[in-house]
Amino acid sequence: MKNEIDWLFRLYRLLSQIGEKQSVTHPQNVEVALRLAIPIHLVQFVLAIEDKRFWVHPGIDPIGIGRAAIMHLRCSDQRQGASTIPEQVLKLRRRNAHNKSLSERIRRASSSLRLSLRESRTDILVEYLQSVYLGGSCYGLSSAARKYFGCLHSELSPAQSFFISERIASPNMWRSGRLKNILHRAIIRKLLSSELNNLPIIYGNFFGRDAKNDLSMIISQITDDRNEG
Numbered sequence: 001m002k003n004e005i006d007w008l009f010r011l012y013r014l015l016s017q018i019g020e021k022q023s024v025t026h027p028q029n030v031e032v033a034l035r036l037a038i039p040i041h042l043v044q045f046v047l048a049i050e051d052k053r054f055w056v057h058p059g060i061d062p063i064g065i066g067r068a069a070i071m072h073l074r075c076s077d078q079r080q081g082a083s084t085i086p087e088q089v090l091k092l093r094r095r096n097a098h099n100k101s102l103s104e105r106i107r108r109a110s111s112s113l114r115l116s117l118r119e120s121r122t123d124i125l126v127e128y129l130q131s132v133y134l135g136g137s138c139y140g141l142s143s144a145a146r147k148y149f150g151c152l153h154s155e156l157s158p159a160q161s162f163f164i165s166e167r168i169a170s171p172n173m174w175r176s177g178r179l180k181n182i183l184h185r186a187i188i189r190k191l192l193s194s195e196l197n198n199l200p201i202i203y204g205n206f207f208g209r210d211a212k213n214d215l216s217m218i219i220s221q222i223t224d225d226r227n228e229g
Contacts (some may be wrong), residue, residue, distance in 0.1 A: 045165035059116030086112040135171030158197040174207040
């Protein structure tokens with residue numbers, strides 16, 4: 001059984017790249033950034049981390065759902081999120097984010113398909129970025145920029161944008177395993193570019209010296225792996 005699950009996971013790793021580049025480089029990201037007066041890299045980080053096929057899926061992401069199922073098989077006590085940004089917008093509108101029953105998930109998936117047909121993806125993404133919870137009692141990008149970095153959301157650097165984007169799934173938590181998986185992705189490192197090494201300082205400021213040291217080690221390992229490759 002373990003071999004079959006590992007094979008499925010390797011298949012997912014191949015399929016997961018479908019649509020990722022198209023969403024992160026989609027021309028409508030520029031319009032979203034202009035409407036919100038934010039750097040384009042902030043939009044790109046949110047999509048790359050939260051919904052990498054946002055511009056190509058129909059409102060639900062079958063590949064993401066498959067990943068959640070495979071991860072559940074590999075580790076039954078580990079839950080993986082698979083909700084898309086349209087689904088999360090529906091949860092924000094209806095304030096029922098904590099209802100995780102099967103019937104509610106099916107209803108939400110159906111509603112997400114209808115929402116994606118009824119409203120423009122640009123409007124959906126703008127609404128999401130204005131209202132998503134980002135930890136520290138912050139809702140939306142503007143309040144998060146002021147809370148975490150004392151700046152306007154238009155002034156966020158790539159490393160700061162990464163930190164805020166990564167807050168969405170774990171608003172007030174430090175999760176080294178999750179960060180390691182995210183930073184192993186080439187598209188994330190490309191967006192961070194030369195600011196990759198600024199992340200340990202940022203995370204250390206909020207989560208302490210151990211977080212800073214752990215992240216420095218993760219980045220060092222990733223850099224070594226790339227050099228060896």
